[in-house]
Structures are given as C-alpha cells and as structure tokens.
Amino acid sequence: MPRVRKFLARMLLTALATSTAMAQPTCDKPVYLTFDTGHMGVAPLIAETLKRHNARVTFFLASEPTKTGGTTLDETWAPWWRERAAEGHDFGSHTWDHDVFLEDILDAEGKVVRFKVRTQAGVQPPVVRELTPEQYCSNLKKVGERFTAMTGKPLSPLFRAPAGRTSAALLNAAKACGFTHVGWSRAGFLGDELPSQTYPNALLLEKALRDIKPGDILLAHLGIWERQDPWAPAVLEPLMTGLEQRGLCFAPLREHPRYSSLFATPPNKP
Secondary structure, eight states: OHHHHHHHHHHHHHHHHHHHHHHSOOOSSEEEEEEEOOOOTTHHHHHHHHHHTTOOOEEEEOOOBOTTSSBTTSTTTHHHHHHHHHTTOEEEEOOTTOEEEEEEEEOTTSOEEEEEEEEOOTTSOOEEEEEOHHHHHHHHHHHHHHHHHHHSSOOOSEEOOGGGOOOHHHHHHHHHTTOEEOOOOTTTBOOTTSOTTTSOHHHHHHHHHHHOOTTOEEEEESOOSSOSSOSHHHHHHHHHHHHHHTTOEEOOGGGSTTTGGGGGSOOOOO
8 A cells, every 4th residue: 555655646746747847838939038127107017018928037127217206226116026026037237326337447557447437317417427346346236235125035146237338347347246247139129218200119019020039138128218109018018929929938037048057056145
C-alpha cells in the first residue's frame, strides 16, 4: 500500500505540472514593452489594457508632475504602483528628477568629475545643472527607496536615462552603484512623444505593426504633455492585438537574454 500511495502521489504531481504548463504557455516570440513615467492621465487605461492581454511589461519611474497636480510617485499614485507590482511587472529607475544628460565635465587631467544635465519633466521649466557621479547615483537610488516604500518590493537593477542620452562615464557611474542601462530598439520607438500633427496615431500604429519583430524593446510613456492627440487611447489596444495576431507576446525585461542574469542576484536595495 505505501508503494501504491507513492505511485499515485507521483502521478498527481506530474498531472499538476502538466496542467500548469498547459495553462501558462511559454512566450517564444517575445517583445519587451516598456513605459516611462509621464503625466499619468492615461495610466489607468494602460493598466486595464495590460490586464486584458495578460501582459507583463517594464516601467521606468521618475518623480514627474501629473495632470492632477501632484507627482507620479506621491501617495495618490502609490496604490496604482502597488497594483502593478502585484501583477508581476518589472520596475526600473528613470532618475528621480528626470535628468536629461547633456555632456561630461572634465577636470584639468581629463577625468570626468561631473555631468551636465537638463532637469526637465512635464510642464516644469527646464533647469540646467551639474551632478557628480555620486549625486547621479543617489538620484537613481532615490527612485528605489520610494518604490520600496510604496510597494514593499525592491527596484530592479535597471535604469533608463531620460531621452536615452548617456555617455560612457555616466554608464560606468550607474554600473558602479548597481544599475544597468536599457534603451530601446529602433523599431520599438513607438512615437507617442512626437507631435501628432505630423505623426498621427494611424501612421504610428501602421509603422509599429509593420516593423516590430521578436526581441525588440518597445518604448512608450504614461502620458505626454505636448502631444495633442493622445497615443495610448488610440494605439495601444490595436497594437497589442495586432502583434499577438502575428504570434508575438509580451514579456518583462527580466526575461530578456541581455538582462536576465541581472535578476539572478539580489536587486537594488534602498
């Protein structure tokens, strides 16, 4: 009898494993959809669209002004971020102040000692300032501290420089404090930050459905102030549906072959 019970137990475990594998098919033609923070006006719509498609994506967080008068990482939005964390998405830093890199500043010996950046987010007037490598790292880590305070979870070891602008010295400084940069694929630039007069939504959708291929990293935002005809309400749903009809699927960056090894070690802690 004990042997019979062990045999039946093994059969049950095998059946459960098979059932789980069938219920959760692997993503064999992934694309990696990412969202940088923005005015958050379309954030609820984006969240609902992702849930309908059972898609996991990656968000890059900065403290930016919102249409409701607060900031993207204030207490008003903390429940929204907690819900996204519970859904299994990935999260990286976009610098706390949304600092766009401009140039390296060298000392007399040619060593990079500071970075010139343009702090610019939403409707705020841009401010040019200088940051030491240590200050830039602190700006990256501050996002992680706030994310953990909101969600109870650590931030991933990934960051995206605003506008994608970097230098070798900036990347090395970020690497030294635990962050690896993530850009986007050429076809993955979805164009939601371009003027809608010259880049209408229909054109952006057509281009994306034509050009995106498996393995691409896609870039969009949680709301762009300047675009008169908002991108997400018109494009996100048909884009996701169209890519799925081509056999593509959506995965977080932890499953990207270039970045997956970074998640094997403990992620950044505040």
